[in-house]
Structures are given as structure tokens and as C-alpha cells.
Amino acid sequence: MSSKDKRSSAALWMTDLVCVLLLLAFLFSLPGQLFISPTSFVIEASDGRLLSASIAKDGQWRFPVADSVPVRFAQCLIAFEDKRFYKHPGVDFMAMARAARQNIRAKSVVSGGSTITMQVIRLSRGADRTLWQKLIEVLLAFRLELTNSKQDILKLYAGNAPFGSNVVGLDAAAWRYFGRSAESLSWGEMATLAVLPNSPSLVRPGKNSARLIKKRNDLLDKLVRLHILDRATADLSKLEPIPDEPLPLPQYAPHLLNRFKTEYRAGIRNARFVSTTTRITSTLDFSLQLRVNELLKRYNNRYRANGINNIAALVLDVKKGTVISYAGNIYQPENKELESHVDMIKAPRSPGSTLKPFLYASMLNDGFILPKTLIADIPTQISGYSPQNYDMGYDGAIPADRALSRSLNIPAVKMLQSYKYPRFYDKLKQFGFSTLSQPADHYGLSLILGGSEVTMWDLAKAYMGMARTLNHFNDYKGRYNPHDYDPPVYFHPLDGHGQPISRDQRFDRFQTQINSIIDHGSIWNTFNAMEELMRPGEEGLWEQFSSSKRLAWKTGTSFGFRDAWAIGLTSDYVVCVWAGNADGEGRPGLTGIDAAAPVLFDIFKQLPVGKWFKTPKNKLKQMMVCRQSGYKAGAYCTDKVMQLVSPAGEKTTLCPYHKMIHLDRTGTYRVTDGCEQPSLMVHKAWFVLPPAMEYYYKIKNSDYKDLPVYKPGCEDAGNGNVMEMIYPKNYASVYIPVELDGTRGKVVFNATHRRANASIYWHIDNEYVTTTKNYHQLALSPPAGKHTLTLVDEDGERLVQVFTALDKD
Known part of the structure; x- marks a missing residue:
């Protein structure tokens, strides 16, 4: 090969290389994400209506790019900015030539000839308008059209165009200027927004109104000429007022919006999938959310007279496993002392009695009791701990289901003492209570009376899990799906085609197993006990809540009247209500029955009436039960009844009474x-x-x-079981009070004898004290230290116990 040929080949090779490099530069000239500006967090209801939104980090109202552009806006925009949009490849040379002629004649820049595609490039780059930048825009507009559809380009423009003030994007502009979604805007409103990005600094609502009206009307006339609008519609549209001051955006679910923000940012930090965008279509029912907000506002206005400033409600759809109403608090940011910004659905609070149904269900499930087993309800002292019933009374013995429906504390403590609090602690962990941060010994027996903390979210989730388990009895052929206890979802992530992924799609609904936290029969019996309406004591005002709906419900009141709870459920819905003060201040009258239950029942009135839970007959066993004691019938039980119980009931003892x-x-x-x-x-x-x-x-x-x-x-x-000490119990510690005059007080000792007219001779440390007959009570002031108490009746029956009198310090 001659040197001339070699030079020619090298030149050709270099030309090809340059062409390839230029082609690669062209292909990779656009970044993977054209717009990187922060966007507003936006939550929509399940039907797409806006619930809440927050301003973007850079102070702009900029919604994430929508899935589509309203047809009216597209038609207005194309008519105003780029009438050959669907015909050119990103650059309209005819428009550029026309603009050049106009600029030469005017001896200034009066027209740019930019297409919508070129404007998208300019918006993404944010560079000054120079001839060099114009050439770059032309090149990148070709590139953008190469891999994006016209609809994609319209979406980019509509989502990022400036609309005056601090409003960016069509969706944000529609809400800020007209208080409605873009899809619902009229022709006049759409025409107004279509002309705004052309010169947002000069023509914006509230300023230069005459010029804005002229631009809008000119566009409407142009739409008539293009046969998009008829003359009558255009003339009527011209009569529409233009917006004045920007409007505040709806804040119907501000606490859920903040929850989404927190979880979104945590997901980004931990590389965990939460959402691909800061806009979500939630599972919330729009009209229900507004009705719940109004209910809470009405009750809050009433409760604030008693210094109760906060109230929250959570409503779950059991069958879908979704949140349909989320009101984390009343929302009054202008009144800072109310602390309405605190999301009480996430806040750890004392649960009061709301954990009692879990203990009842656990004891049924593990074969400790039957539904109506008699539980002791007598004065009780356990290692210095003396629980009291709300009404300060005692029943002696009460069926377990009635003790639950009446929310009696002493039977609950007796049941936990039998079940063992470490076992119950582990059970609550299985239910998914995330706030049990201390070991079981830290809570002890107080765990059943609100000695721990829970959140509304965890509490409602646990009840929903039991309801879902019972609902799925037939679906899973008597087996259990552990995902029934998964947290509820408030939005469905999207699949690769932009379609929502339902709960059942995300979890294998047939991933079943033989056992569960609580079996079907125990759940069914628990819900039936919670449905019981005869609720004296703490829940003595039940009559005002009677309705045609079958409803399992429970109230709770924390120590010091700091938290009022009510939770209720059907086979379709779970409703959880909390009332109190975010700062933990207690108030007289702040009880579950007075403050939370009325709200609960009013919310249920907003929900459709559904069917009660189906009886899981294959997971229940017919058992002969003693009617009086509620235990498995023994040989000496005279009144027996057949009862549906969990198969674990076989492990219970025979009637001991x-x-x-x-x-x-x-x-x-x-x-x-x-x-x-x-x-x-x-x-x-x-x-x-x-x-x-x-x-x-x-x-x-x-x-x-x-x-x-x-x-x-x-x-x-005698059989040695005729006397019993009511107070103090064996090995108890008693405190001797000091009276107002400084003298040492007395403690009332209380005993009982099976014979009504029996006499009891009292001895302390082998020293005779006195004799009692019929009513065996004695006020004593023993010195500090350990003492032996001996009771003897006239038949010589003896009862010996040890107690410790505490020093006044």
C-alpha cells in the first residue's frame, strides 16, 4: 500500500472514530434523570383526590411528574406554544425562521421559536438564554425526542414548568391557584395556566391581571380557530375570573403525610424499597377521612373544656389489610400549645386494659382456662403489689369472659399470675408489639394493667391480625398464614407497569402453616366475650352505645387518667381511638368509656354494616362444662352444659369446686x-x-x-380449710400509716370463716390479741418487723401466716 493510500486510510479511520465519538456523545448527552430538583410530598386518597401535600425542600411547590397530562392542558399548551408539536422531531425550523424574522424586524428578541421539547431541555439545564445555549437546546431536543414519546415530553413539561411565585408544575399550580386537581379544571382555567409559563415573572395571578386576561382570551380565540372549542364555550370561558392569591393546599391527612416522609427518607438511607416517588395514591377513603376528621374536631372542641387537647383515630380494612382512615391528631398548627403536630398513632402510650383480650385468648389457646372458667376476684396483694378494680368492689369469683367484658383488674392479674408474665410478654412480642423495649421482669404483673407502652398502630395491627386469621379459616382450609399479622399498608407500591401491587400479590396468600399465635377457636371465643354488652363497673355506660351492629370492643384507661382508649372490630373493620394530652398530663374524667368509646361508636356509624365472624366449627370442640364453675365438668358437677371451646381446652383441669x-x-x-x-x-x-x-x-x-x-x-x-386471711396474705408486707397528728396509724386485718357465726381467736407472735365473731376484722398497729399471725376457731382449727410490718421510713 502506497503512502498516499495509508494516509487516506488513516484519515478515513479517524473520520469514523470521530463520527463514532460524536454519536456516543450524542447518545449519552442527556443524564439518566433529566430533573433532579426536590419534589413535594403528596398523598392522594384511593380515588386520586388530594389529601395532603408539603412544600419541597427548596421552598417550591413542585409535585412529582404525573402519570398523564390532562387533554385540555395539552391542547391549550400546544396551541399556545408549539402548534406543530406532533409533527417535528424536537425542533421546528419553520418556527425558528419566523422568530428570526420577527427579531430582525424588531431589532430585539421578541420570539424564540422554541418548541415544547426545547423548553423542557432549557428548564432542565437552567442556563442563560444565549445563542450557544440555543444550539445546545436544539441538539438535546433531538436527543430527547429520540427515546421519549410526545406524551412523555408533555409530562416533563407539565411537571416542571414555572407557574409564577414558588409554584412549579401543572398539578401544584391547579391546587395553588384554583383549589382543585388539574383534571377538573375548566377550559378558561386551563388556558390561564397554559399561558403562565411563557413569562411567569411578568404574568402571574395577583399582578398584571389585564395582561393575563388578554393572553388567556387570545388563546381561547385561537382554540376556536383551530376548531378545538366552539365560540359559545370560548365566550363563556372568558367570563371566568382569574385567580388572585395562591390558595392553601388541603391538609386532610397531615400526620400520615409526615409518616410517609419519615419512612421514605429512612427507606432511601437504608436502601429499602418504600416508594419510587414522593407522591403516593394511598388506600385511604377520601370521604371517610373527612368525616373522621370532622368527628374528632367536634369531640375535641368538647373535651378541651376539661383540658383534654388531643385525640386520634385509626380505621383499618380487615379483609384488604389496609388503612382507610388515618387521623393522628386534630390539626391546628396555629395553636402550638395543643401540640397537634404529634402523631399519636405512632406515640408509645400506656394501653390501660386494652391488652386483656390478648391474655384471655392466650390462656384459651394454651389450655389454661375455658371461656367461662371462674377466676378469683378478692383482695389481692402480690409482693407488695395490690391491684384494684375500677369500682373498688369484689365479686369473689367471676367467669373469665365476664371479667374481660367488665374489664376487672384483679381477675386479670390473677390470670396473668397463673399464665406467667414472661410467657405473656413473649406472646405480645409475637403479636408484633414493638415498644416492649425492657425485659419481662421490668413489667411484671403490671403488664396486663398498662404497665408497658404500646402504639395505636401496633394495637390495631394485632387485633386486625386476629380478625384476618379468623376470616381466613375457610380460605386456608383451617390452616394459618403468618402474614395475617403483617402491618397494615397505607399505599400499594407499583409494579413495573405502574399498576398497584396488592397485599395478596406481595405475600404468598397460600404460604400457610399448621399453627399460629392464637388458634381459630380461641379468637372466636375472645371476640364473643368482647361483644358482651352487660358492662357495669368501668364500662357501666354501655347502654348508650347499643346498636344493631355486632361489635367486639374494649376500652382502656391508663394510670393517672392520662390515656383513654377504645378499640372495636368486626369481620370487616378495626377502629382504634385514643384521647388524652400529647404531653402526658392526666385529667379527671379521662377514661376510655367516657372519652374514647363515644368516638369509636360514631366512627362505626360511618362504616357499612357487615356480617359477624363465621363460626370455625372444625376448630371448635363440643365439651361438657360445669355451668357454675366454667371448668371441664367433673364427676360431681350437677349442672352441665355443652360448650364450644378450643381443642386446647382438653388440657384444662376438672372442676375443683x-x-x-x-x-x-x-x-x-x-x-x-x-x-x-x-x-x-x-x-x-x-x-x-x-x-x-x-x-x-x-x-x-x-x-x-x-x-x-x-x-x-x-x-x-374439720378439714383444715374453714378459715382464710383476706388481708394481709401470707408473707405480705404491710405499711403502717402515720396519722395527721403524727401518731402511728393502724392496719385493718380481715379474715373469713366458712361458718357465719364462728368465733376466731387472734394471736400475734403467740400473744393473744382479741376474739371476733361473725365479722372478722381487726385494726392493729404492730411494730416494724416480721410477725407471725395465728388464728384459731372454737373447733381448734388453726391458720398460721407470716407478715412484715414496714418501718415508717
């Missing part, structure tokens, strides 16, 4: 074989409670029959 006693032939006295011939005895089953339980039980149960006394001559037949 029915015993066979031996009477004389008249049936009047108890006898033994030491004083009566067995052939002359009458054998009879008898319902016998321990003395302390009996003492209070027979006050409220007139049909309770005392054991017959022993026949004279059978005095030595």
Missing part, C-alpha cells in the same frame, strides 16, 4: 363415718368455693348455698 359431701339422713348436717353409719348417710354433690372467694361471692350470688355445719358430735371432722 364441686365436691361430694356426706349429710345425715335429714340432710341438715354434715357427718363423717366417725359419727354416723355410712348406710344412714345422704351423699350429695355441693358447690364449694374457698373461704375468701365464698365471702364475696355469696354477697352477689344469692343462690349460693353455704356448706351445712357438722352434726354435734362430729366436731373433730
